[in-house]
Amino acid sequence: MTGNDGAALPLRNRFGGDDLYIEGEKVVVRPVFDDDLTERYLGWLNDPEVNRYSMRASHRYTETEMRDYVAAMNASPRDMVVAVCLKENNLHIGNVGLTNWEQAHGTIEISNLIGEKNHWGQGVVIDADRHIMHAAFQCLGIEKFVLRNLAPHRASTFKSRQLGGELEGRLRAHVVHNGKRVDVLQFGVMRTAFYETFPDLADAPSSPTPA
Amino acid sequence: MAEPEIVSRLLAFIAETYRTGTVDLGPEMDLIGSGIIDSTGIVELLEFVEDEFGIAFPDEDISPDNFRSPAILAAYIDRVRQ
Numbered sequence: 594m595t596g597n598d599g600a601a602l603p604l605r606n607r608f609g610g611d612d613l614y615i616e617g618e619k620v621v622v623r624p625v626f627d628d629d630l631t632e633r634y635l636g637w638l639n640d641p642e643v644n645r646y647s648m649r650a651s652h653r654y655t656e657t658e659m660r661d662y663v664a665a666m667n668a669s670p671r672d673m674v675v676a677v678c679l680k681e682n683n684l685h686i687g688n689v690g691l692t693n694w695e696q697a698h699g700t701i702e703i704s705n706l707i708g709e710k711n712h713w714g715q716g717v718v719i720d721a722d723r724h725i726m727h728a729a730f731q732c733l734g735i736e737k738f739v740l741r742n743l744a745p746h747r748a749s750t751f752k753s754r755q756l757g758g759e760l761e762g763r764l765r766a767h768v769v770h771n772g773k774r775v776d777v778l779q780f781g782v783m784r785t786a787f788y789e790t791f792p793d794l795a796d797a798p799s800s801p802t803p804a
Numbered sequence: 805m806a807e808p809e810i811v812s813r814l815l816a817f818i819a820e821t822y823r824t825g826t827v828d829l830g831p832e833m834d835l836i837g838s839g840i841i842d843s844t845g846i847v848e849l850l851e852f853v854e855d856e857f858g859i860a861f862p863d864e865d866i867s868p869d870n871f872r873s874p875a876i877l878a879a880y881i882d883r884v885r886q
Binding site: 713714715716718719744747748749750751752754755760763778 | 836839842843844845846847850861863864866867868869871
């Protein structure tokens, strides 16, 4: 049981659909379109450095798998994937996944993949996440975001805390990473903690589509 | 090592590692809000602190609260080393 009613309606249709456009300070967030499913995107999925701390790091993706993944996410009532693009030139640099939406409980998971490595270290993830989360708190009835990362991925741990997350759990020796079993950390970002962390957004209107 | 010396070493590392732009280098400089250090940049600082001062950050302490400025980070390092 998912706790969702109207289960056939894709989540993306409830959150902007094809008109999704969320503007941050450095990036804009929009749907992933067929034109985005390029060799460059496939390269991100198979780049060992990009996926160093990914739970799917050892899998090598084919173009068909990439297309099937995006199609499945776009059709899912509980999941969606969106494109993160630079505001200055619209370059698609990565994606954000929203997964396992539980409408009855107001929870959803958020995860990132920034494939263009020359844009690491520039605050684009926080910019994208905080504006997506703000829109989802306002428009999807989310009360709590869940974030998970491998314990050795300390950048991700820091990011979760930057977003107002509290460490809620440690799944001990939960996955195999580089031949060793490692812990997975789970963080929760409650609505109140998020707006205490980002007071500039507390009274800001938000919509997943342009006003 | 006294806290002011910890601050000095942190400032030297920050100056040579990150783009500080127009932010004045000093103990109270805003490392996070200014964008000097983000979630990617934090890893280099963590590794430097652990190597330089012989401490290990538990996952629970990898938080912006401990990295907001060189002075705050130095106080954390000093506290952990005691």
